[in-house]
Each structure stands twice: as structure tokens, then as C-alpha cells.
Amino acid sequence: MTAYILNLVVLISIYAILSTTLNFIIGYAGIFSLAHAVFFGIGAYTSAFVAMNLTPSFFVAIPIAMVLAALTSLALALPALRVRGEYFVAASLGLQMLAVTLFSEWKGFTGGIGGVIGIPPVEIFGFALVKPWHFLILTLVCLALVIAIIQRLVHTSFGRSLKSIRDSESAALAAGKNITVIKTLSVVLSSSLTALAGGLYAFYMAFINVESFMLATSVLVMAMVIIGGTGTILGPIVGAALLMLLPGALSYLSFLPQTEIGSIQQIIYGSAMVLLMIYRPGGIVSPKTRGEAA
Amino acid sequence: MIRKRLPALTLAATLFSSSVALADDVSIGAVFPLSGPNASYGDVFMSGANLAAKHANEDHMLSGDLNVLYEDSQALPQHGVIAMNKLVNVEEVPYVLSAFTGVSKAISTLAQRSETVAVNGGGVGPDLAALGEYFWNVIPLANNEVGAASKYLVEELGLKRVTLIYVDDPLGAGILNELEKTLEPLGGELVEAHSITPSAQQFSGVAARVRSSNPDAVYIASYGAQQLQIVKQLRDNGVDQQIISYSAFSLPSLQALPEAKGALYTTQSIDWDSTDPVTKRFVDDYRAANGKTPTSYVANYYNAVRVFALLAKELEAQGKDVTGENLLAQRKATDKFELVGGSVSFQDNGTLLAPIQVLEVTGGAGEIKKVYAED
Structure with a gap:
């Protein structure tokens, strides 16, 4: 039982990093991206490639993955962020579709559709993290770091600029803000931290394939942010925990047939989103309880 | 307080009791x-x-x-x-x-x-x-089936020049390797191998290349709805050579496809009678x-x-x-x-x-042509 709970907590932590980094651009900058799974995938594939061909060291594989994700996001952000809102959504959707094809076809790097198997355990200063609770500590430390970085950033002038762009791009422009640079930086930072989650995921699962980095994952992470509460620190973590625990919790309800759990889960997701938008548009962590919200 | 919570606790315990098996x-x-x-x-x-x-x-x-x-x-x-x-x-x-x-x-x-x-x-x-x-x-696994297909083509039908159309994934790559390995010792030859993506649906270009290479047989390594499209488009584009595949051809919709009639495929041999x-x-x-x-x-x-x-x-x-x-x-x-x-x-x-059996698509359940013992 302990191992099962550890497994769930590790996955929740990884998804909490994903939702926290997506919340950084959605909640604070007002940039809706449907390509978050792309950077998750770049992080995972790059870390796996480095671990299998160079070294499984955390301090080598993860930084390389983060740099590669940052560069890729720059390629998306620079042209796409020169336009407003919905155009970025369309551009990010295009990137997501392009990336899925690339992940499926670039066999030398991603293993193609068959994926990458046999990823070695991550090492820290030569110590291989084999036991689940070792990995849990690493994941929780990473999550805490990501939260600390983002919390620090949103309380700086950079964070205030992001919020001003989110609330009124025209007003921010009139106030002399360089909107393109600020938005680009936020996307680059978010993507590189997302790659950290990708690296952790690859090392934890020891197997990755394209099915984990498709549009459905981007939508799932977005649902975590919206259900949990955008523009808050706690909201995305609550959202990640809820959506990751729901399938497992439903499987313990013995009166529900296993064949219906997936459908019930989808109905609960959909209903929760609709009800939240009606009664609590800010998400579960509502504006009344979120002291840190803008 | 406890009394107030008791029904809820009982309900929760019942709901989460799961299907715990008995001790024995x-x-x-x-x-x-x-x-x-x-x-x-x-x-x-x-x-x-x-x-x-x-x-x-x-x-x-x-x-x-x-x-x-x-x-x-x-x-x-x-x-x-x-x-x-x-x-x-x-x-x-x-x-x-x-x-x-x-x-x-x-x-x-x-x-x-x-x-x-x-x-x-x-x-x-x-x-x-x-x-x-x-x-x-x-x-x-599919690679076990390929050996039987190669034997049947070369030894029973005398069809030695084979072209492969395969999905670019581990399954397709495995079949490609196995065809290369099994045809040559039998006196056969893999003339060409055309890779396709799993989502591809247009195969007229592949059909044209197959026609120009003029093989004796075409091996299709695909699955699901795509393999139906390949068979149909090969036939529509004038490729009338023998088609052969692996157990994915057991799909009822393929068995019912008129263009697939006469195609060969292999499966694990189970005699239901x-x-x-x-x-x-x-x-x-x-x-x-x-x-x-x-x-x-x-x-x-x-x-x-x-x-x-x-x-x-x-x-x-x-x-x-x-x-x-x-x-x-x-x-x-x-x-x-x-x-x-x-x-x-x-x-x-x-x-x-x-054991692996070679069957022919007849529009029904498939007609067994030959059974090869396990090797």
C-alpha cells in the first residue's frame, strides 16, 4: 500500500509542476497554451536520451532538457506572441500537432511510436535513486523549487508587468511595457520548468512514448489549472491532486463496474468544469481564499 | 459527535471496501x-x-x-x-x-x-x-508468423520476389527484419520495402512504385482500418499480385472487403473443432x-x-x-x-x-491452406 501511495504522490508532484508552470503563463500572463505537453515531452525525451547515451546524472540531463525546451519555446513564442490571445492558442495547437508527429517519427531520438524503454535511474552525485521514496523526495524538492521560483517572480516588477498585460494589454503597452519581450520570457521560463517535470517523468517511469505527450495531456493540465484556480499558487496543486487521485479513488468504489469508471471520470471532469465556471469561475482555490492572487 | 458520524463512516467503509478477496x-x-x-x-x-x-x-x-x-x-x-x-x-x-x-x-x-x-x-x-x-x-509474435508466410510463398506458390509495405513502428520494423532473414535462405528476395506512417490513408503513390517493381507478392504489415485502405488502393491502382499479411488480417471488416478476397494471412493455429x-x-x-x-x-x-x-x-x-x-x-x-x-x-x-497457419481470405472465416508446426 505504501508503494502505491508513493507512486501516486510522485505522479501528483510531477503533474503539480506541470500545472504550476502552465498556471504561470495562463494565470499571471493570460497566455493560453495548448502545447504544454510538447515541452513536457521535450524534457522527457531529452533527459532519456542524455541518460542513455551520456550520463543519468540529474545535474546534466535535466539542465540540457530545460535549455532545449526553452529554445524550442522561443521559436514558438517569438513569432506567435506578436499577436494577441486566440492566435497564440491556434499557434500552440499547431505546435502540439507538429510535435506529436515529430515524437512519433524521429526514431533516433524518441524511439518512434515504440518509445524509449530501459531509461536508467536518475543519479545525484553518483547515487542512483532506485527506491520510490528517494524519487519522491527529489520530486517534492523540485516542486518546492518551482513554486518558490514562480512565487518569487510574480512578486517582482516582472510579475506585476505580467499581470498588467493579462488585465489589459493596451494599458500595459501605453504604460511603456515591452509586451513581446515580457510574454516571450514568461513562455520560455514556463517551458524550461515544464521540461524539468518531463525529465522527472522519464526517469520515474523508465519508459516513455508519444502517448504521454499528446493534446489530451495538454488539455488535462489545463483542466488542473482551471479546476484548481488560475492565478494562485495553491490552485494548480489542488487541481493536479484532484484529477490524479480521482481515477484511483473511483476504482475503490466496489459498486461501480470497472468498465464504467473511465466514462464516470470524464463525466465528473466535464461537470466539475461547467459547475466551477458557473459558481466559482476562479477555481476551487477561490479569490476569497487566495491571498496571493492579483 | 461519533454517533452523528457513524452512518457516514459505515457508508464510507462499505463503499471503499473494494472487492477484497477471501483469505484463501x-x-x-x-x-x-x-x-x-x-x-x-x-x-x-x-x-x-x-x-x-x-x-x-x-x-x-x-x-x-x-x-x-x-x-x-x-x-x-x-x-x-x-x-x-x-x-x-x-x-x-x-x-x-x-x-x-x-x-x-x-x-x-x-x-x-x-x-x-x-x-x-x-x-x-x-x-x-x-x-x-x-x-x-x-x-x-508477428515475427514468428513471417517465417511461415515466407515458406508458403516460396515453397508452395513459387512466389519469390516480395515487396513489403510496412507501418514505421516496432511491429513493421520487426516484420521487415524477419522477411529479410527468412526469404533469402529459401531462395526468395525482398525486392523493396515501403514504409508508411500509422496515420497515412493515401497509398496511390506506393501502389505506383509497387507496380513498377513488379514483385510476385506484396506483404502488408499494417493494422486496423489502414490495412483495408492499402488493400483497396493497391487493387484500384492495378496491383494484382498476391497479397499476404499477418494475423491483423483476421479483422472481420477486412475479411468482408471484396478487394481482399484471395489474400493470404497467417495466424496462430487453433482448430475450433x-x-x-x-x-x-x-x-x-x-x-x-x-x-x-x-x-x-x-x-x-x-x-x-x-x-x-x-x-x-x-x-x-x-x-x-x-x-x-x-x-x-x-x-x-x-x-x-x-x-x-x-x-x-x-x-x-x-x-x-x-503452430502457425496460413489462411486465404474468402469472405467468411478464412480458409486454412497450410499449418506449420512450431519452430
Whole structure:
């Protein structure tokens, strides 16, 4: 039982990093991206490639993955962020579709559709993290770091600029803000931290394939942010925990047939989103309880 | 306060009681797609596994009742790992049925680390044979089928020049390797190999290249709706050479496709009319319960559970615990298993060796042309 709970907590932590980094651009900058799974995938594939061909060291594989994700996001952000809102959504959707094809076809790097198997355990200063609770500590430390970085950033002038762009791009422009640079930086930072989650995921699962980095994952992470509460620190973590625990919790309800759990889960997701938008548009962590919200 | 909360606590305890097996019962797990677009496969797999458990219990093969605990993978690797974790760490089962290549690969690491046997009965990608000694396949993989296809083409039909159209994935790559390996010693030749993406639907360009290379036969290594398109478009574009494929051609929609008539394909050889007691009982009971003849998927998952029952029975007779480690050791010590389809054995890599049959698409159930013994 302990191992099962550890497994769930590790996955929740990884998804909490994903939702926290997506919340950084959605909640604070007002940039809706449907390509978050792309950077998750770049992080995972790059870390796996480095671990299998160079070294499984955390301090080598993860930084390389983060740099590669940052560069890729720059390629998306620079042209796409020169336009407003919905155009970025369309551009990010295009990137997501392009990336899925690339992940499926670039066999030398991603293993193609068959994926990458046999990823070695991550090492820290030569110590291989084999036991689940070792990995849990690493994941929780990473999550805490990501939260600390983002919390620090949103309380700086950079964070205030992001919020001003989110609330009124025209007003921010009139106030002399360089909107393109600020938005680009936020996307680059978010993507590189997302790659950290990708690296952790690859090392934890020891197997990755394209099915984990498709549009459905981007939508799932977005649902975590919206259900949990955008523009808050706690909201995305609550959202990640809820959506990751729901399938497992439903499987313990013995009166529900296993064949219906997936459908019930989808109905609960959909209903929760609709009800939240009606009664609590800010998400579960509502504006009344979120002291840190803008 | 406690009195006020008691009904709620009782309800919660009842709801979360799960399907906990009795102390003497023997449980195995299954990670199947039970919801989502692939849920229909899960239903098919479950019907085979449940029937095998029922037969094992009727025969009192084990000291307690054999239960199969199902978890939903939705055919996705991450869900599969969560489900496998629950089965291994909460239910503590020693044996888990698996399906779908992505899920099977994802759970294989946990199977290896926890010394839990994971058994595939659905995927045929050759890479499934290399997932460690705790990962078994109770189904011959596609590469086993290719040898029989090559023999039939060259030795029986005299068709020596073969062109391959294959999906660019591990399954397609495995078939390409196997064709290269098996045709040449027989005096055949792989003239060309055309790779296609899994989502491709237009094949007129491939058909033109096939026509220009003028092979004696065309091997198609695809699956699902795509293989129907390939066959149809090859015929529409004037490719009238013999078409041959592997077990994916068993798909009812392909069997009904007029353009596919006369095509050859290979499958694991199971004679549904066999008088062999295991096969006969399986077929009769399945027909009685479902009103139709079982498919090879049903037989494979029946066999997967039966393999467990046979191994566990032997372990219990020896006074040993039914653990993954002991199941593996016992499988290695067992030469033959009496399963649906006949007496079969496992290769060292944990993959079943079974006879392969060559069939012709006739518009019905397929006509058996030749059966090749396991090799």
C-alpha cells in the first residue's frame, strides 16, 4: 500500500509542476497554451536520451532538457506572441500537432511510436535513486523549487508587468511595457520548468512514448489549472491532486463496474468544469481564499 | 459527535471496501482498457480470462477460488503504471495480464522490479519479446508468423520476389527484419520495402512504385482500418499480385472487403473443432455463453489465466508459495502446457511457441491452406 501511495504522490508532484508552470503563463500572463505537453515531452525525451547515451546524472540531463525546451519555446513564442490571445492558442495547437508527429517519427531520438524503454535511474552525485521514496523526495524538492521560483517572480516588477498585460494589454503597452519581450520570457521560463517535470517523468517511469505527450495531456493540465484556480499558487496543486487521485479513488468504489469508471471520470471532469465556471469561475482555490492572487 | 458520524463512516467503509478477496482465495490482476476508445478490446479479453478462472474453480485446481482483479488502463501507459502499482502493491498479486504494446512496455519495468509476472495476450510487436524474464507472451509474435508466410510463398506458390509495405513502428520494423532473414535462405528476395506512417490513408503513390517493381507478392504489415485502405488502393491502382499479411488480417471488416478476397494471412493455429478436451471445453462453453465462436484474443487470455492455474497448482503441490519468482522458475521447469489450441511450450525469452497457419481470405472465416508446426 505504501508503494502505491508513493507512486501516486510522485505522479501528483510531477503533474503539480506541470500545472504550476502552465498556471504561470495562463494565470499571471493570460497566455493560453495548448502545447504544454510538447515541452513536457521535450524534457522527457531529452533527459532519456542524455541518460542513455551520456550520463543519468540529474545535474546534466535535466539542465540540457530545460535549455532545449526553452529554445524550442522561443521559436514558438517569438513569432506567435506578436499577436494577441486566440492566435497564440491556434499557434500552440499547431505546435502540439507538429510535435506529436515529430515524437512519433524521429526514431533516433524518441524511439518512434515504440518509445524509449530501459531509461536508467536518475543519479545525484553518483547515487542512483532506485527506491520510490528517494524519487519522491527529489520530486517534492523540485516542486518546492518551482513554486518558490514562480512565487518569487510574480512578486517582482516582472510579475506585476505580467499581470498588467493579462488585465489589459493596451494599458500595459501605453504604460511603456515591452509586451513581446515580457510574454516571450514568461513562455520560455514556463517551458524550461515544464521540461524539468518531463525529465522527472522519464526517469520515474523508465519508459516513455508519444502517448504521454499528446493534446489530451495538454488539455488535462489545463483542466488542473482551471479546476484548481488560475492565478494562485495553491490552485494548480489542488487541481493536479484532484484529477490524479480521482481515477484511483473511483476504482475503490466496489459498486461501480470497472468498465464504467473511465466514462464516470470524464463525466465528473466535464461537470466539475461547467459547475466551477458557473459558481466559482476562479477555481476551487477561490479569490476569497487566495491571498496571493492579483 | 461519533454517533452523528457513524452512518457516514459505515457508508464510507462499505463503499471503499473494494472487492477484497477471501483469505484463501488466489488473486491475479489484469490491466485492460475498460473504458475509452479501446474498451471493446477489454471486454473481449475479460471474457477469455473469466472463463478460464471459472473452469479452474470448477476443477478445484487451486486451494482457493481463483479471482481476476481488473484495473482500467484506458490503453494508456501512465494509467497502466498506476493500475499495475495498485495490483502489485495493494492487492499483492503475483501475476498480471496485460494488453496493448505501450501499456505492456510501461508496466514491464515494475514487473521486473517487483518480480511480478506480466503476461501479454494481445500485442504482437516483436519488441514485446525483450521486456525481461518476468514479461511473457502467450501469443506468437508477428515475427514468428513471417517465417511461415515466407515458406508458403516460396515453397508452395513459387512466389519469390516480395515487396513489403510496412507501418514505421516496432511491429513493421520487426516484420521487415524477419522477411529479410527468412526469404533469402529459401531462395526468395525482398525486392523493396515501403514504409508508411500509422496515420497515412493515401497509398496511390506506393501502389505506383509497387507496380513498377513488379514483385510476385506484396506483404502488408499494417493494422486496423489502414490495412483495408492499402488493400483497396493497391487493387484500384492495378496491383494484382498476391497479397499476404499477418494475423491483423483476421479483422472481420477486412475479411468482408471484396478487394481482399484471395489474400493470404497467417495466424496462430487453433482448430475450433478440435476434440482436444481443453479446446473443446473452452469452445463449447464460450459458444454456450456468447452464442458465437471465440476469437484468438479470447483464447489467448483464457490461456494466460490457464498457464497461471497450471503453474500455481504445481507450486501448491510442491508446498511452495505462489510468488512471481516461483511462477517463473516453474514455467522454466515445465516443458509443455496443455492449452487451448493444443500442447505448446515457451521459448527462453518467455514467448509462446505455437503452430502457425496460413489462411486465404474468402469472405467468411478464412480458409486454412497450410499449418506449420512450431519452430
